[in-house]
Amino acid sequence: MGRALPEVVVEVGSVAATALLLDSDVDALAVPVAPAVPGESDLQPRAGTADAAARYGIALAELAERTGLTGAPGEAYTVHLPHPVGRRGAGGEFPWHGLAPRIVLVGVGAGSPADLRRSGAALARATRGLRRVVTSVASEAGAQAPAAVRAFVEGYLLGAYRMPSQASEPSPADRESQRPAAQLVLLGTEGDPRADQIAAAVAEAGIAANATWLVRDLANTPSNTKDPAWLADQAVRLAEAAGLKFTVRGPEELAAEGFGGILAVGSGSASTPRLVTVEYTPTGEAPSGGWRHVVVVGKGITYDTGGLSIKKREAMVPMKTDMAGAAVALATVLGAAAARIVHRVTAVLPLAENHVGGASYRPGDVLRLYGGTTVEISNTDAEGRIVLADALAFADARLDPDILIDVATLTGAASIALGRLQAALYCADPELAAAIEAASVESGEPVWHMPLVEEYRDAVHSDVADLRHVASDRSYGAGSITAALFLREFVGSRRWVHLDIAGPARASADKHEITEGATGFGVRLLLSYLAAAG
Template sequence: MQVRLYRKDPLTCDTPLLAVAVFQDGESLSPVVQGAAERVGGAFSRARSAGDFRGREDEQALFYLPEGGGPGPRRVLFVGAGRRGEADAEALRRFAARAVRRAESLSVTEVALHVPEGWPGGVERSIQSAAEGAILAAWDFRELRTRGSSSGATAEDEPRPLVEEVLLCIAGNGADAEQGLRIGVAFAEAENLARVLQWRPGNVATPSHLAAVALELAEEHGFKSTVLGPVELRAEGMGALLAVSAGSAEEPRLIVLEHHGSGAADPPIVLVGKGLTFDSGGISIKPAEGMEDMKYDMSGGAAVLGAMKAIGTLDLPLNVVGIVPSSENLLSGRATKPGDVIRTRAGKTVEVINTDAEGRLILADALSYAVDHYSPKALVDCATLTGACVVALGHHAAAVLGNDEELISELREAGDRAGERCWPLPLWKEYRKQIESPIADLKNVGGKPAGTITAACFLSEFVGKTRWAHLDIAGTAYGEPRAPYQRKGGFGFPTRLLLEWVRGRAE
């Protein structure tokens, strides 16, 4: 998909569809919206007067322009933008997404979007947000579909074409717009890579597949890459990662990408993402209903790989390391059993109470590896870790926990900018008692109370004094769409949150 800037009057743009944002009742129309209203011959004004279009976020009004009227759009789409006082980056992202989805429904492959002047955040942020919304909305996972490929297929069998080109109409010639476009395209394409990896089924997106994708990114962006297989994992003492993968014929991997954007003496930021490519629950097997969604248990790892793609594209001026511990959690005669005691890379022993609490085990070894090999200035992990997080926060925010309040605040602010919000939960020492084992250093579950917190307590045992935060994305990584730029399935969350945070650190 191509996104370009159009710096002339939007009403002169030769396009099948021009979309303009309209704020809610009582707000005066901008000159561009007023001009578009005049072009449709009073029909829009009548719709407003009748109360059929009031500018609420869920409203749209589409009008066809008469032929022979000179150069300009063939259709005008008025999209409600809500109240001007509530306008933010997410509102602009959603406006762009709604316009692109409407174009798709019309089988229109090109759309022009008027980016209103004076949107909060300035020109750069406005263009970035509009580009993100458009690119994310235009994405769909079609690589495994065969509809329409047979000789007897009809037009009804074919999916509607996706939007291929978006023009962002904006006044002026400043460099801020170019920079916003560059960032927005990089961020959205990164999140779309994460989505592709999420949506691919477990028989395709295996640990070795994630490793292959990582190596492609390394070649494209000049990253230093390291992939550890079973032999190297044993040499590293990664007993937790090996124990989780013991029941599967697929070999585990520890995937490491290094972006060197500043001096070698500068400690890196490290991103760690859980890459559990399929989770049956192991011996503590999950119910059959909904188990197909456990291909999404690698969403954290997908987000880290996506983030590394954009970090390389933008060549951010700081050192960043992305680490993805990847395995499957299946059943066999070799699988880890409830009651087994395993030894982690850090040397701590863990009593496995529930084999379905495996994500924290593979993260434990990865976090220990990150601390010992990189001495990071900050360490952030993300994982679809606990169902308890969905109970606590639902599907509109990830949980964030950690040992550094400033880092937690940075992630919250980054999430707000990205439209991928997170909310803090406590990590008080009293919760640690729930993960004490009578026969080992720790146990891998702490019972039903405060499940998200006790999982983070477990992870905290493997980061030492490193500044660290954990994002539990179980309720936000996939599911039913909650924004017009999402489709049912994997969302790529929290790729853009991570990127906003890393870019903020770079500045």
């Protein structure tokens, strides 16, 4: 874990004059193109594109049209410039002799942060395996330079991600295709008064992308490696490296303190459960009222067979990613520390493997969770809300949060309702919900505010326990809503957000800044919220 991201630097210069294009280590120049304006058919050149055409002696606009480029964000076309063949006389060199041997035409759409995030991802994929890439795309930013630069760099770094391979001897071609460009050089303007803001934007993009890479790496790790003890060890290693306080509870501590839900879910596995907390406190003098404390609880099911309510084989295949919520919580606290967020942040990771064994918990069991609430079990494949309930009750009773957030790949119902691109947001506090929605727009990780329908409260009623964790009456439907209503019972009077990321946490193919497998969804959203929260 903790792989190095490609380096991104800002260099003063222009496409027309920079000596970087004469450097033998520079493999490509990337320039932006935009869609034709209404009433016209020609693509629009953007910052540096006309200068590139003049310096290289190539009609780039004509070439772009011949290749079918539309200028839409996410398009990228590479022009491979040939070397001369045979003997040539004086003055017979091509106009691009000595310059970077590739030009990448990158569509930037309207130039919004969302468009530029897609443009950055497209550039990362188009230049994979190169040494240095110089680009003027971020110079297109204008008055919104810092935000646009951040979006472009963030998209580039997110698009550069590739799932770690455990192949014993990958071929040279495979190794090359997996390696992102070693360095991306953004051309900046000399004397730009926003230079410090732009440098900060690049750094912020790096923190957000690094956090996302961590979530992806953890969630993509196969579960024969990633059991609860392994994931707890990773959290400890990363917390120690960041200088953060941490606590790990094993089976004995969990039993002694009454975490009956985590223990029951993990009871069918040979890999015993854990509960990990990682704490970040800002440095310096605290404000008069103390630091605001944000606690993020993440579902950490390291593999989910469904338990005795066993899943079909096809449904088990992606279940190594069922701990994505815990990975998001961990990456959020680490990212908050790296960004020096001015709030206390604590990650709570309930970790268990939901397996089948002689000691598995059963439908019909009644569990006593942390704090004493009893819960009737009707489906052992609804284990996520059980471990979250334990952890939320613990956070409410012991951590005194000002804001309590849980994030989880919780219900198939959420992905049926909202598809694979949006998370379900549950929050009864209008101000807090609006802040999360604003962070969603800022980060490019979309959420949809769902209702906590009070009429469905009876769905979690039980005749033999305080609560039933899954509705017994199928007529209720609304599985994501009833799961949220169940979790609400464990947050006390705290200001609370529930994020069901079952849809966007996984992807079947690369698309823009999203990568196949675990997507890392949620951590950039939460870091944006923390950065903006007063």
